[in-house]
Amino acid sequence: MIFRVVKLLVICCWVVLLVVLVKKDFLVSTLDSAEQEVLTLAKYQQYYGVYLQEKRIGYVMEDIRPDGEDGLHIHQEASLRLKVLNSVQPITMNLSAKVGKGLQLRTFEFSFSSPFYSTTANGRVEGNTVYFSLDTGGAIMEDTLTLQGPPVLPLNQRSYLLSGVKEKGDKLKVPFFDPFSLSAKTSVVTYKGREKKLLHKRIYNIHLFTESYAGMQTEFWLDDEGKVVRERSPAGFVFQAEPKFKAMDIQDSGDELLSAVAVQYTGKLFQENSTKAVFQLQFPTEAEVELNGGRQHFVDGKLTLNKEVFPPSSGGENIASENSCAGDDATLQASRYVQSDDPALQAKAQEIVGEETDPARQVALLTDWVYNNLEKRPVIGLPDALTTLKSGKGDCNEHAALFAALARSLNIPTTIAAGVTLQNDSFYYHAWNEVCLVGQWLSLDTTVNQIPADLYHIRFTRGDLEGQLAIGALIGKLQIEILPAQE
Incomplete structure (x- = not known):
């Protein structure tokens, strides 16, 4: 028993690691209406491989479909395999949302599942306020959050950032609502200029941004069309745009997560x-x-x-x-x-x-x-x-x-x-x-x-x-x- 308790000190797995990992692909942001851009593609689907220590441990998928004359249906899913104390922990996440003109959020449903834990959340938006319900399996919570403006769902198509900055060093404040932790925070996005990056054995001249949130900093790169092609979190997770067959080919659970940090x-x-x-x-x-x-x-x-x-x-x-x-x-x-x-x-x-x-x-x-x-x-x-x-x-x-x-x-x-x-x-x-x-x-x-x-x-x-x-x-x-x- 003493040995198990001592080992538990090692396996206290910080939820912040997962929040950092998923918040960029599962978040609802508020942007100045002048910076919003309506998605022009009628249909869109993109896959991202998720890497830890250069090993593919999961994938993220984003799918966008028309929903009526003035709306879109957004579906995002993620599947991960994390190694915690040499035990592989499968994790799944799903987000389904409906957005209107200007990508303004109307409704959302979110689910998260891991061994010994699962949760679901759903909500609707009225004006600047998000009304939501959270079910952890052991408790049901209902609450509201009011943002600075109508919530907008940012996709991996983030051309609004390119239109919002003019030169290296420009900054944008982005308040967001995160359906995983059901909290609202403000992050600061800074444009770092163009950078040559080797991706898929080719060199690309793409745009580098950093995002600061609660003292943490992530990096992401956009192509000239504003699509995210790569993203890196402080915990060492990397998202990389890839074909479906490659992204879903999960190779490993990666190295021991907690030892890595x-x-x-x-x-x-x-x-x-x-x-x-x-x-x-x-x-x-x-x-x-x-x-x-x-x-x-x-x-x-x-x-x-x-x-x-x-x-x-x-x-x-x-x-x-x-x-x-x-x-x-x-x-x-x-x-x-x-x-x-x-x-x-x-x-x-x-x-x-x-x-x-x-x-x-x-x-x-x-x-x-x-x-x-x-x-x-x-x-x-x-x-x-x-x-x-x-x-x-x-x-x-x-x-x-x-x-x-x-x-x-x-x-x-x-x-x-x-x-x-x-x-x-x-x-x-x-x-x-x-x-x-x-x-x-x-x-x-x-x-x-x-x-x-x-x-x-x-x-x-x-x-x-x-x-x-x-x-x-x-x-x-x-x-x-x-x-x-x-x-």
């Missing part, structure tokens, strides 16, 4: 009983990180962690004021994926703590229950607490979401921490929790039943799913050096 470190490991740790960190300046707060102090590239004491005391050196972290609405309120107001979750929390009223003891009871009652499985999908409670399985993301919902239902301020932790000889991306007790933020990890979490847990961001996506900016760019604590 693991962070090697330098320096000497410290003792397990250490109460202080110091790290030298290097990462992109545009990364939206939250390194200060709680037990962490970051200055001039150096991060110091002081291990907390559990249960915490309201007195002593370096203890914050009694109300320094209590009462933060975001850490007490229910959210789309942390449904602390759901009766089933509230009842389960009360069942776990019984008549115990001391918040520190409640935290200990909840941590122990989540650790012992969730089957340790890698789940590629959007982690939500209610579905996790019903399924009884998950990786670090599901553990953290479920604990947050249970604790918030007892009025304990709780957040989800996202960062890295040490496993064997590398740091892997991971999720855990922080709770506010007697005015102090205290870390804990329900995946391995640690209160407080050990000092190799380095937090880079806090928040529910939307806040966690910022960690994607670190992929492939984070450097960690362990320094002697006395420095």
